[in-house]
Amino acid sequence: MNSLRNILRAFREIETGTVLLGAVLLCFAAGYNMYPLVYPDTGTYIVTGLESRVPADRPLLYGLFLRHTSMRATMWFALFAQALLVSSVVFGFVKTYFRQYRYRLIYLGLLIPLISCTALSIKTSTLIPDVFTPLPILCFFILLHGADNKVLRWWYIAITILCIGTHQSHLLMLSIALGLYGFWLLIRKQFRPVMLQWRKATFMVPICVLGFFITPIINTIYSGKFFWSKSDGIFFMGRFADNGLLQTYLKENCHCENLELCQYQEKIPVDFLWDSSSPLYKMGGWENPPAEYDQIVRNILTTPRYLGMFIYKSIASSFTQFFSFQISVRAENAPMSFDSPPYYALKTVYHHESGTYVFSNQNTGRLDYTAIDARQTWFITILLSGFVLMLIAGYKDDIRALIPVIALIVLYTIANAIVCGTLSIPNPRYQTRVFWLIPLVLMMAMLKVWLGRKAENPAKTGL
Numbered sequence: 001m002n003s004l005r006n007i008l009r010a011f012r013e014i015e016t017g018t019v020l021l022g023a024v025l026l027c028f029a030a031g032y033n034m035y036p037l038v039y040p041d042t043g044t045y046i047v048t049g050l051e052s053r054v055p056a057d058r059p060l061l062y063g064l065f066l067r068h069t070s071m072r073a074t075m076w077f078a079l080f081a082q083a084l085l086v087s088s089v090v091f092g093f094v095k096t097y098f099r100q101y102r103y104r105l106i107y108l109g110l111l112i113p114l115i116s117c118t119a120l121s122i123k124t125s126t127l128i129p130d131v132f133t134p135l136p137i138l139c140f141f142i143l144l145h146g147a148d149n150k151v152l153r154w155w156y157i158a159i160t161i162l163c164i165g166t167h168q169s170h171l172l173m174l175s176i177a178l179g180l181y182g183f184w185l186l187i188r189k190q191f192r193p194v195m196l197q198w199r200k201a202t203f204m205v206p207i208c209v210l211g212f213f214i215t216p217i218i219n220t221i222y223s224g225k226f227f228w229s230k231s232d233g234i235f236f237m238g239r240f241a242d243n244g245l246l247q248t249y250l251k252e253n254c255h256c257e258n259l260e261l262c263q264y265q266e267k268i269p270v271d272f273l274w275d276s277s278s279p280l281y282k283m284g285g286w287e288n289p290p291a292e293y294d295q296i297v298r299n300i301l302t303t304p305r306y307l308g309m310f311i312y313k314s315i316a317s318s319f320t321q322f323f324s325f326q327i328s329v330r331a332e333n334a335p336m337s338f339d340s341p342p343y344y345a346l347k348t349v350y351h352h353e354s355g356t357y358v359f360s361n362q363n364t365g366r367l368d369y370t371a372i373d374a375r376q377t378w379f380i381t382i383l384l385s386g387f388v389l390m391l392i393a394g395y396k397d398d399i400r401a402l403i404p405v406i407a408l409i410v411l412y413t414i415a416n417a418i419v420c421g422t423l424s425i426p427n428p429r430y431q432t433r434v435f436w437l438i439p440l441v442l443m444m445a446m447l448k449v450w451l452g453r454k455a456e457n458p459a460k461t462g463l
Helices: 002-014 016-026 028-033 040-051 061-070 075-097 103-117 120-124 135-145 150-166 168-187 191-200 204-223 232-243 245-253 260-264 292-302 304-322 341-349 351-358 370-392 396-423 428-435 437-454
Strands: none
Touching (some): 016 103, 016 120, 028 120, 040 061, 061 075, 061 204, 075 103, 075 120, 075 135, 075 150, 075 396, 103 120, 103 370, 103 437, 120 428, 135 150, 135 168, 135 396, 150 168, 150 204, 168 396, 232 292, 245 292, 245 304, 260 292, 292 304, 304 396, 341 351, 370 437, 396 437, 428 437
16 A cells, blocks of 8 residues: 555656656757657667667667667657656756745746757757766756655666666766766865765665666677677777877887788778778678777777877867867758668668658758757856856855755766767767756756745745
C-alpha cells in the first residue's frame, strides 16, 4: 500500500501536464523543420540500434533508445521521448529551487526565452546524444536537494544512467566538473564544506559506477565481448593528426621504428578519421585497426616531450572550444538529403517518412540560424551584465543558495570544453549542447532576487 502511495505521489510530483507542455515547446525546432533534425551520426545510431549491432566508434545505448522509443513506427515518437526527458529534468531542477513559488509558471517562463535565444530546442529536436549531455549535472542537483519521493528519485537516477551511457564523454565531464568544484573549495580553504558536500553527494558513486559499466555490459549482451570501445586508439590518432603531433612523431621516429603507417607519413590528412583517402581506411579501417595505432598513442602519451606538446595544444583547443558557442546550420544541422547516412537509415527502416524527410527545411536549404545566433549573443550579454550589476549592488545574499549551483554549472561547461578540446577539434556544436545551462541559472538567480525583494508584498509578485 505504501509503495502504491509513493508511486501516485511521484506521478503528482512529476506534474505530467506541465512536463508535457514543456516537451511540446522543446520540439519547436523540429516542428519548424517539419521533421526531426538529424546529424550524420543519426544514421549510424538508427541502423545499429535496429540491428542490435555494436558500432565501432560509439556506444549502442542511444541507438537502442531510438529503436524502442520510435516503436519502429516514426522518429517523431523518439523525438518526443527525448523532449519529455529534457522537460522532466529541467522542470525538476527549477522546482527544486522555486518550490515555495508558482514554479510551474516560472518553469514555462524560463523555457520560452531559452528556446527563443539558445540552441536548447535545436539540440532537443536533433536525433543524436547531444540532447542528453547537459542533463546529468541537473539531475545531480535534483537528487542532492530535491526528489524526496523514492520513486521520483529512481526516475532521475535512471535518467542519469541513461545519459551517462549514451556517450563516453558524459561521465568524464561530470567527474571533471565535480573534481574542479572540490578543488575550488579547497583553494578557498573550505575543508569542512568539502567533506560535508562529499558526504551528501556519495549517492552519486553507485550511479557513476553503473554508468561507467553500462556500455561494456550492453556490449557483452549484444556482441558477446566485454569492452568499452573498439576505437579509443583511433580517436587519439585522429586527434594527433588534427594537431600535428602524429606527423611530428612519424617524421622523428620512422627511421628507427618499423611502422606500416610510415609509408603514408606524407599523406596524413588533417581529418584522419573521416577523410576517405586517410591511411585509416587502407590499414583495416574502424573494424580492424592495426595494433601499431595503440603503440603510437602509448609512445606519445608516455614521452615527456610529446606529452607536453599534447597538453599545450589541448589547453589552447579547450580555450577555443569554450568560446565556440555560435549556432550555425553547418555545425548543427547541415543538409542531409540523398546519399547521406540518415537518409539511408530512414529509407531502409522508416521508408514511409523518407519523402517528408527529404522535403524538410533542413534538406531543402531553408534552415537559417543567423537570427537565433544573434539573439543568443544579446541574450548572454544582457544576462551577464545584469548578473554582474546585481552582485555589485549587494544582492549576493539573496542568491547565496544558488552560488554553488552557478559555479558548478559553469565548471560543467568548462569540463565540456576540456573534454572536447582534448579529444577532438573545437566545434561550436559541442559547446552549444551545454551552453544554455548558463543563461538558465543566471535567469534563475535574477528571478530569485526579484522574488526575494517582492516577498514583503506577495500580491505584487504574481508568483
